[in-house]
Amino acid sequence: MPLRIGTVAVDFPVVLGALAGYSDLPYRLVCRSLGAPYCVTEAMLDRQVLLEGKLRKRLVRLDPADHPVAGQIMGSEPDTLAEAARALDRLGFDVVDLNFACPVRKVVAHKRGGALMNDPARALAAVRAVVEAVPGRPVTLKLRRAFKDGDAAAAGFFRIARGAFEAGAAAIAVHARTVEQKYSGRADWGFLAAVEREFPDRTVLGSGDVMRPADALRLLAETGVDGVLAARGAIGNPWFFEQCRDLAAGRPPRAPGLDEQRDTIYRHYRLACEAYDPRRGLKLLRHFSLQYAKMHPRRTDLRNALVGVRTEDEWRSVIDAFYAL
Ligand SMILES: Cc1cc2nc3c(=O)[nH]c(=O)nc-3n(C[C@H](O)[C@H](O)[C@H](O)COP(=O)(O)O)c2cc1C
Structure with a gap:
């Protein structure tokens, strides 16, 4: 069940999603040694990626054992995002991931993260600017299923997703909650199945309520998406990936002593x-x-x-x- 993100081949479809406060270099290395085939950094503000200093150094740190890895950036201005993408490209990140999903109030108030779900024109301008800035480098998006519930919001999602693929995005990862929902309520896996039906030839990753390894395999089977982000389920359980590999191979998942x-x-x-x-x-x-x-x-x-x-x-x-x- 390999996964392809543009030119990047990933040998297994369960990957470590972006987790602020968790998916930093040390934890990514721990997860990789236990079977995570691909990891996404914590969200980085585009301006932080561009500022010289300690914070930037800490955020963008890579290791030869930490590949393939996506650097996730968040911002509101297409030009600044494009500049940050160029910096990640130079630093050797394999993929540039754009965060249009973060529900934190301060982030949304600054028109970043999840705010982009409400502004398809700006979201697509950002995708185009970033794709153009890093030719040859896969660009991916992290989306929520909508900003809030409603038909217009769902239409906004498909406008962004379709426009992004047309602009050259290599994959989208969809957290099946609205921005307003934050982390409450159920993730709507039915929506992930609808996204997969809409884009059968594109790479789509699903996210939401993947708490146990069996959930990851169930999400893949029930929705048909190409890959799945392990998030809260992998916090404190880096064996999650090995356990998913065990299940996929028909073995009982091994619990570490x-x-x-x-x-x-x-x-x-x-x-x-x-x-x-x-x-x-x-x-x-x-x-x-x-x-x-x-x-x-x-x-x-x-x-x-x-x-x-x-x-x-x-x-x-x-x-x-x-x-x-
Ligand atoms: C503590 C925490 C931090 C997160 N940080 C990010 C982030 O920086 N970027 C991002 O795209 N998603 C972030 N997410 C969202 C997760 O990647 C994932 O999409 C979400 O938790 C849904 O999956 P789950 O229900 O299986 O946890 C975060 C989630 C949590 C719980």
């Missing part, structure tokens, strides 16, 4: 210290280990113990105690 979970948490910590610095690495892993705890048989006790930790030694002693064999 506590020792493997502990080794992965420490590896993630080392990668975070290397990518950033030890202080930020610890901050990040204190946060991530609360998510890893969801796989632990004593998750509530573990979370309670983690909440109180301050120093690296305290954090390590909680991890060592709870993940002891």
Whole structure:
């Protein structure tokens, strides 16, 4: 079940979606080593990609083991987005992904992210400018099914999707909720099936309510889309991808033992210290280990113990105690 994103071949259709606060370089590397074939960065503001400085360096960091990877950018001005796309192209991102989906109020108020679902003309001007800016580089879009419910909104979706493919977009990824819904309510997989029917020869990825590996395979089977974004289901479970591969091959998904979970948490910590610095690495892993705890048989006790930790030694002693064999 390979997936094709323009010139980029992806050997398996379940990929790591963009996750602000999570899909950074260290976590992408962890997910890749456990079967994620393709990853999307956290959303980056186009202006941040263009500013020299520490934040930019942290955001755009890549690694030879982190390919193929899409750099996701968010903005409102086609020219600025195009300039940011050129920067990502030069830095070696394999794909440029445009975020027209983010529902955060401040982002929408600045006419970025999900606001573009309400402004097809501007959205398409952005796609055209970016496709032109990075010839030969696949450009993809992250969309919501609409800004809010209603016939006009659905028409806006198809105007953007069709116009984007005509302008040369390589793929679209659709989160089957409206911008107004944010993350509440159910994702409308029926809408994903309708998008696939409308664009049978194009690459369409689906997203929404993929909490367990079986959901990813069910989404593919029920909607017919070409690929699926793992998002909340992959936070704290980087084995998600291996488990999807197991299911797809007809094997029962392998659950990692506590020792493997502990080794992965420490590896993630080392990668975070290397990518950033030890202080930020610890901050990040204190946060991530609360998510890893969801796989632990004593998750509530573990979370309670983690909440109180301050120093690296305290954090390590909680991890060592709870993940002891
Ligand atoms: C914490 C969090 C951060 C997210 N950050 C991004 C982002 O930066 N860019 C993006 O396109 N989508 C982002 N998303 C949306 C996810 O990629 C995905 O489309 C959405 O969560 C629906 O899938 P799910 O219901 O399986 O989680 C984020 C979602 C969550 C929960």
